[in-house]
Amino acid sequence: MSVPDEFDEPQILEDFVPYLAHRVGSLMDQNIAPYLKEENLSMEMWRVLFVLSHVGDHNLVALSKATSVKTSTLSRLVGRMADRGLVSRIRSDSDNRTVDVVILRAGQEIVDRLTPRALEIRDMAVQDFSEDELPVLKSYLRRMYRTLLNNAAKTPG
Amino acid sequence: MSVPDEFDEPQILEDFVPYLAHRVGSLMDQNIAPYLKEENLSMEMWRVLFVLSHVGDHNLVALSKATSVKTSTLSRLVGRMADRGLVSRIRSDSDNRTVDVVILRAGQEIVDRLTPRALEIRDMAVQDFSEDELPVLKSYLRRMYRTLLNNAAKTPG
């Protein structure tokens, strides 16, 4: 076996934080998926609408960082959403390179319909956490995010 | 050099567990991405190899559950990996419908080269957790996963 001894444990996956984090995220996605389908919305569109609705307008680069969708993908994604009347592009006054994406009424209505479903799933996911534990869970996730942000490897040229 | 837990902004997003979980997973993915690129490996291929290497052979459905990749996608993905000599398909004796995917030498060598990088990133991500906190983080992630599994909505017919 060419695997170093340190990893040659039966439960390595169950102990590997990136794997544990990823499968939680995936399972949450799967739970929302049927509701998104009803609205003919992809997961990425939902993330875009959710972010726009709760945090406000973003240009493409900011939206990309907030949703983890590549800007080239986001450009076409926003185009499709604009065609459907969910969002609109507005060229910025201050910086003529940037395009602010704003949520439209139809987009907000989808958010309003889906948000209760998203909250149900969140509540389900954390139902086994006590009132003391829940804030700890959140703070741990925020802490890991910040550590990852601060120590992000620079993209290799 | 510990990182404070709380952001100043009182944003809804900062309190929404599915969002917090997703962005942590995405940032971890981004950190491994450059190393995967060196090996000409997609994130999904890496997950497949990692699971096969550490947990053993899987048929497609099991592999799909373990990696959160749809079986139709996985079918072609495994085909590409087989073309590159990373894995091999073996028709099961006991059940002639199923195909077991086994990792080959070339696949294992990639895992051996990448695993140290993955562990570095994991160590970086949890560097601000104390010896007491780390097991709690893992147990919370496992608990959420189990709860989500047990309460998963049935896929709508």
Place this chain on the structure above:
DNA sequence: GTCAATTCGTTGAATGTGCAATAATTTTAT
């Protein structure tokens, strides 16, 4: 034992994604 229902894996067709290249604008250095 038979037949319907289920499970597993694959594939056609439509759609989405990502890299690299590009144009337009802004910032930085001198």
Place this chain on the structure above:
DNA sequence: ATAAAATTATTGCACATTCAACGAATTGAC
């Protein structure tokens, strides 16, 4: 003031993904 460098958004192109439909094999009800 000017030119080089950086940033933003878009697009061509190649490739990956998904849904739905399918064939093959197995399971379950009777």
